[in-house]
Amino acid sequence: MSLLRLENVEKYYGSRSSLTKAVDDISFSVEKGEFTAIMGASGSGKTTLLNCISTIDRVTAGHIFLEDADITAIKGKELNKFRRDKLGFIFQDFNLMDTLTAYENIALALSIQKRSAKDIDKAVKNVAEQLGITDVLSKYPYQMSGGQKQRVASARAIVTEPKLVLADEPTGALDSKSAKMLLERFNYLNREHNATIIMVTHDSFTASYASRVLFIKDGKLFNEIIRGSDSRRQFFDKIINVVTLLGGDMSDAL
Amino acid sequence: MLFKISLSNIRKSIKDYAVYFFTLVLGVAVFYVFNAIETQTAFIRVNETQREIIKILTTAISGVSVFVAVVLGLLIVYASRFLMKRRNKEFALYMMMGMSKWKISALLLCETVIIGIGSLLVGLLIGTGLSQVMSAVVANLFEADMNDYRFTVSASAITKTILYFGIMYLVVMLRSGFVISKCRLITLMNSGKRSEKITMKNPWLCVVVFLISAAVLGWAYYTVGWDFAHLSLRKIGLSILAGSVSTFFIFWSVSGMLLRVIMSAKGVYHRGLNSFTFRQISSKINTTIASMTVICLMLFVTICTLSTAFTIRNSLNKGVEDNFPVDFYGCFSLHIHDSSDDSSYRTGDIDDVYAQQNMSIYDDFVEYHHFHDYIESNFTFDTFAGDRKDELTSGSMSIYSMMGFGISFLKLSDYNAIMELYGQNQIELGDGEYAVSANASGMPEMYDKLLESSPEITVFGNTLKPSSEKCIISSFYPDMQASNTGTIIVPDNAVSEEYRGVDYFVGNYNATDKKGREAAEQTARDNWNNVMHWFDSEAKYGYMCGIETRIEAANNAIGIGAVVTFLGLYIGFIFLVSCGAILALKELSESADSMARYTMLRKLGVEEKEISKSIFRQSGIFFLLPLLLACLHSYAGMRFAKIGLDLLVTENYVKPVIFTAIVLIAIYGGYFLLTFLGSKAITREQK
Numbered sequence: 001m002s003l004l005r006l007e008n009v010e011k012y013y014g015s016r017s018s019l020t021k022a023v024d025d026i027s028f029s030v031e032k033g034e035f036t037a038i039m040g041a042s043g044s045g046k047t048t049l050l051n052c053i054s055t056i057d058r059v060t061a062g063h064i065f066l067e068d069a070d071i072t073a074i075k076g077k078e079l080n081k082f083r084r085d086k087l088g089f090i091f092q093d094f095n096l097m098d099t100l101t102a103y104e105n106i107a108l109a110l111s112i113q114k115r116s117a118k119d120i121d122k123a124v125k126n127v128a129e130q131l132g133i134t135d136v137l138s139k140y141p142y143q144m145s146g147g148q149k150q151r152v153a154s155a156r157a158i159v160t161e162p163k164l165v166l167a168d169e170p171t172g173a174l175d176s177k178s179a180k181m182l183l184e185r186f187n188y189l190n191r192e193h194n195a196t197i198i199m200v201t202h203d204s205f206t207a208s209y210a211s212r213v214l215f216i217k218d219g220k221l222f223n224e225i226i227r228g229s230d231s232r233r234q235f236f237d238k239i240i241n242v243v244t245l246l247g248g249d250m251s252d253a254l
Numbered sequence: 255m256l257f258k259i260s261l262s263n264i265r266k267s268i269k270d271y272a273v274y275f276f277t278l279v280l281g282v283a284v285f286y287v288f289n290a291i292e293t294q295t296a297f298i299r300v301n302e303t304q305r306e307i308i309k310i311l312t313t314a315i316s317g318v319s320v321f322v323a324v325v326l327g328l329l330i331v332y333a334s335r336f337l338m339k340r341r342n343k344e345f346a347l348y349m350m351m352g353m354s355k356w357k358i359s360a361l362l363l364c365e366t367v368i369i370g371i372g373s374l375l376v377g378l379l380i381g382t383g384l385s386q387v388m389s390a391v392v393a394n395l396f397e398a399d400m401n402d403y404r405f406t407v408s409a410s411a412i413t414k415t416i417l418y419f420g421i422m423y424l425v426v427m428l429r430s431g432f433v434i435s436k437c438r439l440i441t442l443m444n445s446g447k448r449s450e451k452i453t454m455k456n457p458w459l460c461v462v463v464f465l466i467s468a469a470v471l472g473w474a475y476y477t478v479g480w481d482f483a484h485l486s487l488r489k490i491g492l493s494i495l496a497g498s499v500s501t502f503f504i505f506w507s508v509s510g511m512l513l514r515v516i517m518s519a520k521g522v523y524h525r526g527l528n529s530f531t532f533r534q535i536s537s538k539i540n541t542t543i544a545s546m547t548v549i550c551l552m553l554f555v556t557i558c559t560l561s562t563a564f565t566i567r568n569s570l571n572k573g574v575e576d577n578f579p580v581d582f583y584g585c586f587s588l589h590i591h592d593s594s595d596d597s598s599y600r601t602g603d604i605d606d607v608y609a610q611q612n613m614s615i616y617d618d619f620v621e622y623h624h625f626h627d628y629i630e631s632n633f634t635f636d637t638f639a640g641d642r643k644d645e646l647t648s649g650s651m652s653i654y655s656m657m658g659f660g661i662s663f664l665k666l667s668d669y670n671a672i673m674e675l676y677g678q679n680q681i682e683l684g685d686g687e688y689a690v691s692a693n694a695s696g697m698p699e700m701y702d703k704l705l706e707s708s709p710e711i712t713v714f715g716n717t718l719k720p721s722s723e724k725c726i727i728s729s730f731y732p733d734m735q736a737s738n739t740g741t742i743i744v745p746d747n748a749v750s751e752e753y754r755g756v757d758y759f760v761g762n763y764n765a766t767d768k769k770g771r772e773a774a775e776q777t778a779r780d781n782w783n784n785v786m787h788w789f790d791s792e793a794k795y796g797y798m799c800g801i802e803t804r805i806e807a808a809n810n811a812i813g814i815g816a817v818v819t820f821l822g823l824y825i826g827f828i829f830l831v832s833c834g835a836i837l838a839l840k841e842l843s844e845s846a847d848s849m850a851r852y853t854m855l856r857k858l859g860v861e862e863k864e865i866s867k868s869i870f871r872q873s874g875i876f877f878l879l880p881l882l883l884a885c886l887h888s889y890a891g892m893r894f895a896k897i898g899l900d901l902l903v904t905e906n907y908v909k910p911v912i913f914t915a916i917v918l919i920a921i922y923g924g925y926f927l928l929t930f931l932g933s934k935a936i937t938r939e940q941k
Contacts, residue, residue, distance in 0.1 A: 080862065
C-alpha cells in the first residue's frame with residue numbers, strides 16, 4: 001500500500017476566459033520511506049502541487065489519499081489539525097519565529113500538539129542531536145547561519161514524527177556547503193528513521209540526493225527516474241540528461 | 255492624479271487608518287458637544303442662579319478646551335507620525351521612481367486634508383446629534399422644563415471645532431512635510447528590515463529595579479495617601495515625580511521579569527502557543543515602555559478625576575438634603591474691637607436692625623427660632639483637647655484636626671428649640687454638665703475619643719463636666735455640607751449675656767408648594783437685603799451678615815455638581831480616547847507586522863481557536879497592564895483626594911467608583927474590543 005497517492009489532480013487558476021492550468025492531471029504515488037524530489041522550472045507548477053498535497057491550497061479536481069484517507073475532502077478546522085498531526089514542513093525561507101530561540105521553535109511544533117513539557121524536552125534534544133544543532137538551541141534565528149536555520153526548521157518538521165515531510169526548495173537560500181550538509185541530513189533521516197520526504201527543487205544537485213525524481217513541465221508529469229543502486233554522481237548525471245531533454249527553459253537551473 | 259493616489263492610499267491602508275479616523279471623529283464629536291452646551295441650553299428656562307452657573311460651566315469648558323486641544327493635538331501628531339513610519343517603504347518606492355520630495359509632501363497633505371475634512375464632517379454630524387441628548391441631560395440636571403426645546407446647531411461651537419482641529423491638522427501637515435524633506439532614500443529603504451535584536455534583560459537587575467521602584471512607589475503612596483500629618487506642597491510634588499519615574503521602571507522591569515517567570519515554569523511555557531504569545535507580549539512591552547508609562551498616568555488622572563467628580567456631585571446633592579433642614583438661615587453680628595483680646599464678632603441683634611426700619615423678620619415665616627451663640631475668648635479646640643491634641647489629631651483623615659479653630663457655645667434651651675424646628679432629637683443636661691455637637695467629617699470620632707476621659711472645662715466662670723461620652727452628631731446652623739466642627743451645649747444658667755456672639759435666625763416659610771416657597775423666599779430675601787442695605791449705609795462699626803436658603807443651596811449644589819461632572823467627563827473622555835487610540839494603533843500595527851508569523855502558525859497546523867486565544871491574550875495584557883497599575887495609583891490618589899474633599903464630601907465612594915468603571919469599560923474596553931477584532935482580521939488575511 002502506498003503512503004501517498006495522487007489521482008488525476010488538477011489545479012486551475014483564473015477565470016473561464018483566461019484559464020491557467022497550474023497542475024494538469026497528475027497522478028503518482030509515494031511509498032513509505034521514499035525520498036522523492038519533484039523537479040521543474042519556475043512556473044511549472046511544482047510548488048502548487050506541493051501546496052495541494054499539504055492542504056494549503058485546494059485542488060480543482062482529482063483526489064489525494066494519505067494512507068487511504070482522502071485529504072481533499074477535509075474541510076475547515078480539520079485541515080489545521082491534519083497538518084499539525086500528519087505533516088512536517090520545510091520552507092525555502094526557513095519560516096522560523098524570529099522571536100523564539102531554536103529550542104522554542106522546535107518545541108512549538110510539539111506544544112501545539114499539546115504534548116507535556118517533559119516529552120517536549122526529550123524530543124527536542126533528541127532531534128537536535130540528529131541534526132547537529134545542539135549547540136545553537138539557545139540562539140535566536142538572527143544569530144544563526146542559513147544552514148543552521150534550515151536544520152532547525154527541519155528539526156521542527158520532523159520532531160512530531162509526521163507521516164510525510166514536505167520540503168519546498170529547502171536549499172534555495174543556502175550556500176553550496178550548507179546545502180550539502182542539509183541534504184546529507186535528509187538522507188540520514190530517510191535512511192535511519194525511515195522518514196518519507198517529498199522535496200520540490202529546481203536544482204539538479206539537490207535532487208540527486210533523492211531516491212527518485214519526478215519531472216514536471218507545464219503542469220504535467222514529464223518524466224520519472226529512480227536512483228536504484230547508482231551512486232549519487234551517476235544519478236546526478238542522469239538527472240542532467242533529463243534536464244537537457246526538458247529544454248531551454250530548464251537549462252538555467254543547472 | 256495626486257488626489258487619486260491619496261484616496262487609494264487611504265483605501266488601501268484603511269485598517270491602519272480606521273482606528274485613527276475613528277479617534278478623530280470621537281475627538282471632534284466630544285469637542286463639539288461640550289463646547290455647544292452654551293447654545294444648547296439657551297432655550298432652557300432656568301432662574302438667575304442657574305443661568306449664572308451655566309455661564310461658569312461654559313467658561314470653564316472653553317478654558318479646559320485649550321488643554322484638551324493640546325492633548326488631542328499631541329495624540330494626532332503621535333498617531334500620524336506612527337502611521338507615516340509604517341509607510342516608509344512606500345515613500346522609498348515613490349522616490350525611487352523619481353517623485354520629488356515636494357510631490358510626496360503634497361501627497362501627504364492631500365491625505366491629511368481628506369481625512370481631516372472627513373473626520374470633521376462625520377464628527378460634527380455625530381456631535382450635533384449627541385448635543386441634543388446633552389440638552390436633555392442639562393435640563394434634567396437643573397430640573398428645568400423642556401417645553402421650548404428645539405433642534406439646535408451651535409454655529410460658534412462648529413467654528414471653534416473647525417478652528418482648533420484645523421490648527422492641529424496644519425501642525426501635522428507641516429510636521430510630515432518637514433520629516434519628508436529631511437529623510438534619505440537609503441534609510442527609508444532599509445526601514446522595513448527588521449534588525450530587532452532580542453535582548454533579554456538581566457533578570458537580577460530587573461528584580462532589583464522592580465523592588466526599588468516598588469519601594470519608591472510605596473513611599474509615594476504612603477506620603478500622599480496615609481501620612482497626612484507631614485504633608486507639604488513640596489512633598490506632594492516629590493511624590494508625583496517619584497510615582498511617575500517608578501511607574502516607568504516598573505514597566506521596564508516587569509517586561510524583563512514576566513517572560514523569565516513564565517519561562518521558568520516549563521509546563522506552562524511549552525503549552526499550546528504560550529511560548530509564542532509571551533514572547534510577543536514581552537517584545538511589545540519592551541518597545542513601548544514610555545508610551546505605557548504615559549498611558550498609565552493618563553488613566554490614573556482619568557480615574558481620579560471621574561470618581562472625584564462623581565463623588566462631589568453625589569455628596570453635594572445629598573449634603574443639601576441632609577444638612578439644610580430649614581428654608582432660611584441668616585446671621586448678623588457687629589465687629590467689636592476689644593482692648594483685652596483680639597477683635598471678634600460680637601453682639602448685634604437682627605430684631606433691632608429690622609425694628610429700625612419698622613419691619614419684623616418674623617412676618618415672613620411660619621415657624622422660626624432666633625438665637626445667638628456665646629464665645630469664651632481663647633477657648634479653642636486646642637485648649638479643649640489640652641495635652642491630648644497630638645494624640646487625637648495624629649492619623650486622622652480630617653483636615654479640620656490640623657487647625658486650632660474656636661469653639662462656640664449654645665444655650666440648652668436654644669439648642670432644643672432649634673432641633674425641634676429641624677425635626678431632630680433634643681437633649682437633656684443636668685446642672686454643671688455640657689454636651690458636644692459636631693458633624694463635620696472626622697470630628698465626632700475625635701470628640702468621642704476626647705470625651706472618654708470626661709475632661710472638665712472651665713468657661714464663663716463655671717466648671718462643667720460632660721454629660722455623655724458620646725458627641726452628638728448635629729449642627730445648629732444649616733449648610734450645604736456637614737461642616738459643624740464643634741459646638742458645646744451648656745445649661746442656660748451657665749452663661750450670661752455678656753458673652754454673646756453672633757446672632758442667628760432660622761425659619762420656615764409660610765408656604766406649602768414650590769411656587770409659594772419661591773415667592774416667600776423672594777419676599778424674605780428682599781426684606782433682608784433692604785434692611786441690611788440700610789444698615790450698611792448707616793454703619794458706624796464693622797459688621798458681618800449673611801443669608802443662605804434651602805432653594806439657593808440646592809441650586810448651588812446642583813450647579814457646582816454639574817460643573818464638576820461635566821468637566822470631569824470632558825477630560826476623562828478625551829484622556830480615555832487618547833489612551834485607547836495609542837494602544838490600539840500600536841497593537842494593530844504590531845499585528846500587521848506579525849502577519850507572517852501567524853501565516854506560519856497556520857501552516858504548522860495551529861487551530862484558529864488557539865490563534866484567536868493568543869491574540870486575545872496579547873491585546874488583553876497589553877491593555878490591562880497600564881490599567882492595573884493605574885488602579886493601584888488611583889487608590890492612593892483617591893485617599894489623598896479624600897482629605898482635600900473632607901470639606902465637601904460625606905458620601906461613600908462605591909457609587910462614583912462604579913460610575914467611573916462604567917465609563918472606563920465603555921471607552922477603554924471599546925478600544926480593546928476594536929483592537930482584538932481588528933488584529934484578528936489582519937492576521938487572517940492571506941498575503
